[in-house]
Amino acid sequence: xxxxxxxHSLCCVAICSLTMIAPLQAQNKNVPNAAxxxxxxxxxxxxxxxxxxxxxxQPQSNYFSFPKLRWTVCHIRELLPTQQVxxxxxxxxxxxxxxxxxxxxxxxxxxxxxxxxxxxxxxxxNYTDGMLILHKGKVVYERYLGCLNExxxxxxxxxxxxLTGLLAEILIAEGSLDENARVNxxxxxxxxxxxxxxxxxxxxxxxxxxxxxxxxxxxHADIWQYSAAASPLPKPPGxxxxxxxxxxxxxxxxxxxxxxxxxxxTVNTDALGWIxxxxxxxxxxxLLAEKLWQPMGAEQDAYMTxxxxxxxxAGGGLSAALRDLGRIGQLMLDNGQLNGQPxxxxxxxxxxxxxxxxxxxxxxxxxxxxxxxxxxxWWVMHNxxxxxxxxxxxxxxxxxxxxxxxxxxxxxxxxxxxxxKIDPTSLxxxxxxxxxLMSKNSGAGE
Amino acid sequence: xxxxxxxHSLCCVAICSLTMIAPLQAQNKNVPNAAxxxxxxxxxxxxxxxxxxxxxxQPQSNYFSFPKLRWTVCHIRELLPTQQVxxxxxxxxxxxxxxxxxxxxxxxxxxxxxxxxxxxxxxxxNYTDGMLILHKGKVVYERYLGCLNExxxxxxxxxxxxLTGLLAEILIAEGSLDENARVNxxxxxxxxxxxxxxxxxxxxxxxxxxxxxxxxxxxHADIWQYSAAASPLPKPPGxxxxxxxxxxxxxxxxxxxxxxxxxxxTVNTDALGWIxxxxxxxxxxxLLAEKLWQPMGAEQDAYMTxxxxxxxxAGGGLSAALRDLGRIGQLMLDNGQLNGQPxxxxxxxxxxxxxxxxxxxxxxxxxxxxxxxxxxxWWVMHNxxxxxxxxxxxxxxxxxxxxxxxxxxxxxxxxxxxxxKIDPTSLxxxxxxxxxLMSKNSGAGE
Numbered sequence: 079x080x081x082x083x084x085x086h087s088l089c090c091v092a093i094c095s096l097t098m099i100a101p102l103q104a105q106n107k108n109v110p111n112a113a114x115x116x117x118x119x120x121x122x123x124x125x126x127x128x129x130x131x132x133x134x135x136q137p138q139s140n141y142f143s144f145p146k147l148r149w150t151v152c153h154i155r156e157l158l159p160t161q162q163v164x165x166x167x168x169x170x171x172x173x174x175x176x177x178x179x180x181x182x183x184x185x186x187x188x189x190x191x192x193x194x195x196x197x198x199x200x201x202x203x204n205y206t207d208g209m210l211i212l213h214k215g216k217v218v219y220e221r222y223l224g225c226l227n228e229x230x231x232x233x234x235x236x237x238x239x240x241l242t243g244l245l246a247e248i249l250i251a252e253g254s255l256d257e258n259a260r261v262n263x264x265x266x267x268x269x270x271x272x273x274x275x276x277x278x279x280x281x282x283x284x285x286x287x288x289x290x291x292x293x294x295x296x297x298h299a300d301i302w303q304y305s306a307a308a309s310p311l312p313k314p315p316g317x318x319x320x321x322x323x324x325x326x327x328x329x330x331x332x333x334x335x336x337x338x339x340x341x342x343x344t345v346n347t348d349a350l351g352w353i354x355x356x357x358x359x360x361x362x363x364x365l366l367a368e369k370l371w372q373p374m375g376a377e378q379d380a381y382m383t384x385x386x387x388x389x390x391x392a393g394g395g396l397s398a399a400l401r402d403l404g405r406i407g408q409l410m411l412d413n414g415q416l417n418g419q420p421x422x423x424x425x426x427x428x429x430x431x432x433x434x435x436x437x438x439x440x441x442x443x444x445x446x447x448x449x450x451x452x453x454x455x456w457w458v459m460h461n462x463x464x465x466x467x468x469x470x471x472x473x474x475x476x477x478x479x480x481x482x483x484x485x486x487x488x489x490x491x492x493x494x495x496x497x498x499k500i501d502p503t504s505l506x507x508x509x510x511x512x513x514x515l516m517s518k519n520s521g522a523g524e
Numbered sequence: 525x526x527x528x529x530x531x532h533s534l535c536c537v538a539i540c541s542l543t544m545i546a547p548l549q550a551q552n553k554n555v556p557n558a559a560x561x562x563x564x565x566x567x568x569x570x571x572x573x574x575x576x577x578x579x580x581x582q583p584q585s586n587y588f589s590f591p592k593l594r595w596t597v598c599h600i601r602e603l604l605p606t607q608q609v610x611x612x613x614x615x616x617x618x619x620x621x622x623x624x625x626x627x628x629x630x631x632x633x634x635x636x637x638x639x640x641x642x643x644x645x646x647x648x649x650n651y652t653d654g655m656l657i658l659h660k661g662k663v664v665y666e667r668y669l670g671c672l673n674e675x676x677x678x679x680x681x682x683x684x685x686x687l688t689g690l691l692a693e694i695l696i697a698e699g700s701l702d703e704n705a706r707v708n709x710x711x712x713x714x715x716x717x718x719x720x721x722x723x724x725x726x727x728x729x730x731x732x733x734x735x736x737x738x739x740x741x742x743x744h745a746d747i748w749q750y751s752a753a754a755s756p757l758p759k760p761p762g763x764x765x766x767x768x769x770x771x772x773x774x775x776x777x778x779x780x781x782x783x784x785x786x787x788x789x790t791v792n793t794d795a796l797g798w799i800x801x802x803x804x805x806x807x808x809x810x811l812l813a814e815k816l817w818q819p820m821g822a823e824q825d826a827y828m829t830x831x832x833x834x835x836x837x838a839g840g841g842l843s844a845a846l847r848d849l850g851r852i853g854q855l856m857l858d859n860g861q862l863n864g865q866p867x868x869x870x871x872x873x874x875x876x877x878x879x880x881x882x883x884x885x886x887x888x889x890x891x892x893x894x895x896x897x898x899x900x901x902w903w904v905m906h907n908x909x910x911x912x913x914x915x916x917x918x919x920x921x922x923x924x925x926x927x928x929x930x931x932x933x934x935x936x937x938x939x940x941x942x943x944x945k946i947d948p949t950s951l952x953x954x955x956x957x958x959x960x961l962m963s964k965n966s967g968a969g970e
Contacts, residue, residue, distance in 0.1 A: 123834055126770070126798060126801040126802055126807070126835070127768060127770050127771075127833050127834075127835055128833065128834070133833055133834075134834075135832045135833060135834075153834075155601070155605065155606055155607070155608065155827075156605050156606065156607055156830055156834055157605055158605060159601065159602050159603055159604060159605065160601055160602065160606070161601070161602055162601065162677075164675045164824075166675070167616065167674065167675065167823050167824070168615070168616075169614070169615030169616070170613065170614075170615070228613065229610045229612070229613065229813075231608075311757065311758070312757070322573060324572070324573050325573075352572060355572040356572055361572070367675075377613050378610075378613070378825075379824075379825055381601075384602055386581045387573050387574065387579055387581060388569055388573075388574070388579075388580075388581075388599075388602055389572070389573055
């Protein structure tokens with residue numbers, strides 16, 4: 079069934095960024111490594127027209143399957159309808175550079191590993207498409223691999239959630255959104271759903287109690303109805319289900335009590351997107367442009383996928399340029415300031431950095447992130463460096479380390495959706511780079 | 525049938541820009557005027573979500589029907605897959621301004637009209653969405669109406685053809701494309717089609733002899749198969765026809781002798797797009813970026829719709845910002861130079877301005893454009909001012925008047941696809957503005 083295959087792809091876009099830190103697993107021998115699955119090398123979509131066996135067409139081709147996804151993550155707009163996130167019309171805010179090639183040789187022990195790996199090796203291990211490291215506001219490392227180049231945009235996947243959460247925090251700080259308000263007082267259409275009785279904060283922190291399953295093995299799982307509703311393609315004949323993100327949200331029922339357990343469910347972010355749009359009177363894309371892309375001097379427009387009613391996919395639809403997500407990370411590191419001017423109040427970042435309910439996350443079984451929390455759609459590590467991150471499946475991350483004054487942005491197309499398989503060669507690598515940067519003479523290169 | 529309705533919309537994108545200059549016709553009383561059909565006023569797609577009766581969804585809604593098209597022309601990417609035309613990463617090349625509000629009061633006699641109209645009135649008469657006038661390289665007039673604002677992009681419709689033709693002329697001037705070569709020596713896949721035996725020049729000037737009908741009243745007309753092939757949506761079950769622009773072009777048969785009669789058929793431009801891509805080894809979008817958008821310092825990315833194989837729609841798929849098409853027009857006026865530096869050889873514009881075969885155009889029945897011609901996908905007026913133009917249905921134009929040193933760019937969403945209904949209140953208006961600008965003290969405002 080064509081729709082099923084298409085919606086499976088959408089599911090992949092919607093899928094959650096799992097955060098369990100598993101021991102280092104040997105990559106399946108049947109899965110080609112980063113070099114062998116490079117989309118240029120495989121010849122995907124090259125030629126006018128590409129050869130039949132090198133086409134990645136929608137929706138028949140299951141374009142989010144590996145290794146096709148190594149091409150697809152840079153080309154979402156060529157497969158789906160999208161809305162622009164305008165950077166505005168002026169000159170971009172320049173990024174300063176202080177490149178340091180020694181970073182490639184920094185060594186670290188992967189979690190559960192037996193031998194050291196260096197930074198450069200970790201890029202290939204993680205099927206990295208783009209890597210940017212900022213230290214004290216300057217770019218110290220930048221690489222484009224796989225499908226990505228500096229003119230390109232890459233799927234941010236669930237990092238989109240963190241930007242939706244950031245917008246919500248900004249509206250709270252500005253006084254136009256009350257985090258303690260019940261959702262049905264803002265979006266009356268959600269009154270009959272589980273969201274209606276939740277507070278905005280519970281939605282932001284994903285502690286809502288939802289009857290909602292993302293079990294892909296179950297053909298009756300809610301994720302399938304969600305995906306069918308979200309598809310911008312014409313509904314199949316006789317389709318009677320909800321149409322669009324908002325319509326679907328109205329059907330989500332309550333299971334249990336809000337505010338007790340963390341449950342990573344993408345529909346929370348789409349509900350938050352509705353809240354943010356209703357309060358601001360603006361599409362999420364326009365709000366991203368107004369609050370972030372334009373004032374921060376983004377270098378390129380970003381874009382978001384939309385459903386058949388033009389609603390942007392708040393839970394996972396953003397594609398953006400590497401450096402522009404670097405600008406977002408730097409803004410977070412600098413508590414909302416750019417060149418000493420506040421783009422948004424420092425309380426926004428304070429709220430996120432403080433973290434959410436550790437107990438709620440622990441109860442959800444995220445043992446390996448013990449002590450961590452989820453706040454306003456950001457992952458808060460509560461580690462010694464006070465790090466926090468935006469994360470998306472297949473290896474997307476914005477990792478902010480306030481102690482090391484470091485921001486790392488990674489785009490990737492790891493074969494498996496689970497970040498738990500990438501964390502062992504990522505999190506200790508980030509820590510090693512942070513320690514290296516902190517150890518450098520603080521005046522060097524400036 | 526859903527596909528039929530969707531493809532009808534695509535047809536509207538593909539439709540030709542007729543150039544018959546008909547006498548001024550009273551607008552149908554049942555068609556709302558520009559103010560009454562303003563998409564903001566009608567509330568199309570406003571709200572989160574928009575009310576059911578204000579939705580413009582694809583493909584069920586026939587989104588290119590009037591008055592919906594007044595919203596759609598600014599939102600093509602929200603309905604269809606697209607490829608970016610990158611402006612690059614630097615600062616845009618600034619446009620100088622010397623605004624002159626007196627232009628609004630310039631009066632002219634519409635063709636076939638009985639009373640004078642002023643410029644400002646002509647904007648509403650033509651359902652104008654964007655208007656830019658450059659004189660001696662400076663912006664003297666700029667308006668955003670309807671769905672358009674300065675951050676927006678508008679469908680260029682068949683002006684896309686002129687940009688494809690411009691790229692072909694650039695490749696000829698650079699020596700990588702031979703206008704006298706037979707098409708099958710460049711694109712062997714077209715050997716069995718009508719295009720195979722034509723020369724590149726015949727394709728560029730649309731003097732190929734094609735068995736191809738764009739008669740929308742005929743359900744068996746070729747345009748329907750073309751549209752079905754071009755649709756990026758999944759093909760219906762059992763579909764056996766061609767898939768994509770290139771596949772379709774291979775099926776076009778010859779009817780008569782090439783080089784004799786002008787026939788405005790969009791498939792010529794798609795064939796030229798294939799030729800240009802094959803010769804350059806680049807997608808049309810990348811070539812537009814490399815040859816025009818980046819070197820000319822465009823302010824915004826543009827984009828093109830694609831078929832299900834990722835092939836950009838060379839015959840009509842471009843959407844762009846108003847000022848950026850102003851930059852294109854100014855480049856044409858300045859023979860390819862920007863700030864005294866050549867972006868492409870002057871021979872490119874010389875070739876276009878010289879015009880094509882007037883006899884071929886006259887034989888096709890374009891009596892009202894007697895003395896005019898079509899050259900490299902540009903309309904050449906052969907009037908006293910040596911004007912030439914890119915034109916697209918529903919009122920799109922880039923009008924270059926070398927004598928008056930004037931460029932006019934208009935985006936519009938006129939209810940009828942035929943430019944012949946807009947020309948009576950456009951062409952004499954352009955001439956009046958040209959004469960006004962020429963009459964101004966040449967040193968004024970500088």
